[in-house]
Amino acid sequence: MPQHHLMVEPVLALKDNYVWLFKTSAHTWAAVDPGEAGPVIHHLDSLGETLSHILLTHHHHDHTGGVEALRRHGVARGYTPLVIGAEKDAHRLPPLDVAVTGEQRLSLGDLEAEVMEVPGHTLGHVVYRVLDTLFAGDTLFRFGCGRVFEGTPEKMWDSLSKIRALPDTTQLCAGHEYTLVNLQFACSLEPNNAALQTLLTHIFRQTDMEQPTMPSPLGEEKQYNPFLRSDDPAFAKNIGLTGLAAEQVFASIRKKRNSF
Ligand code: ZN
Ligand code: FE
Numbered sequence: 001m002p003q004h005h006l007m008v009e010p011v012l013a014l015k016d017n018y019v020w021l022f023k024t025s026a027h028t029w030a031a032v033d034p035g036e037a038g039p040v041i042h043h044l045d046s047l048g049e050t051l052s053h054i055l056l057t058h059h060h061h062d063h064t065g066g067v068e069a070l071r072r073h074g075v076a077r078g079y080t081p082l083v084i085g086a087e088k089d090a091h092r093l094p095p096l097d098v099a100v101t102g103e104q105r106l107s108l109g110d111l112e113a114e115v116m117e118v119p120g121h122t123l124g125h126v127v128y129r130v131l132d133t134l135f136a137g138d139t140l141f142r143f144g145c146g147r148v149f150e151g152t153p154e155k156m157w158d159s160l161s162k163i164r165a166l167p168d169t170t171q172l173c174a175g176h177e178y179t180l181v182n183l184q185f186a187c188s189l190e191p192n193n194a195a196l197q198t199l200l201t202h203i204f205r206q207t208d209m210e211q212p213t214m215p216s217p218l219g220e221e222k223q224y225n226p227f228l229r230s231d232d233p234a235f236a237k238n239i240g241l242t243g244l245a246a247e248q249v250f251a252s253i254r255k256k257r258n259s260f
Helices: 038-047 067-076 087-092 153-164 179-189 194-208 218-224 233-238 246-258
Strands: 009-013 017-025 028-032 050-055 082-086 098-100 104-108 111-117 126-130 133-137 171-174
Touching: 009 038, 017 038, 017 050, 017 171, 028 038, 038 050, 038 067, 050 067, 082 087, 087 098, 098 104, 111 153, 153 218, 153 246, 171 218, 179 194, 179 246, 194 218
Parallel strands: 028 050, 050 082, 082 098, 133 171
Antiparallel strands: 009 017, 017 028, 104 111, 111 126, 126 133
């Protein structure tokens, strides 16, 4: 039977970044957004396995800072990981071995990745889909989304809508552990939403025990992530934005979140 579920390993880096690791063949791994090399090297060396690919979602240093050290570490041990990122941002990403242009497929050892362009957080932001798993970088977080640094709220809403069209069973693996504060923000928007309060109790407990809150199903985001609900009239009404267009609702709650 063909494999459809991807096993992933979250590696905590810097303050609250995740480097996501997954196997590309029997003894090789891929690392997504290595903001730091140390924890990735530790993981690989403890298994005696190697890194075949480095996937980059965008150019921010907390997602790319470990690339050079990982490459050097590999070369010193006789292997060279291939660095993959968006051609659009090649000038401000670490040197790329594979520059992806738009929507395309990539082969990663025994697996395949599908690239989606999602401008908004940065103009060249891409996400990668491998089997049932989405590596979302700083575009979609659990119960939240990235800040709109380079694009417009319209662009970001468009990008999030593209992600929302993926199947409910998609596993979300985002670039940061922001789940608790995102959910607290969602609760502040809708204090009368009992389902959010129930989730909050659960996330409090998980965060307290320092457990990663992802991977988590995209279906849950469609239901509870306020940013993905920007085009739901009932939601707009509940937060006092009756009659606004989706992009306007999105822009308004993104602005509120910036100062939360
Ligand atoms: Zn970023
Ligand atoms: Fe980041």
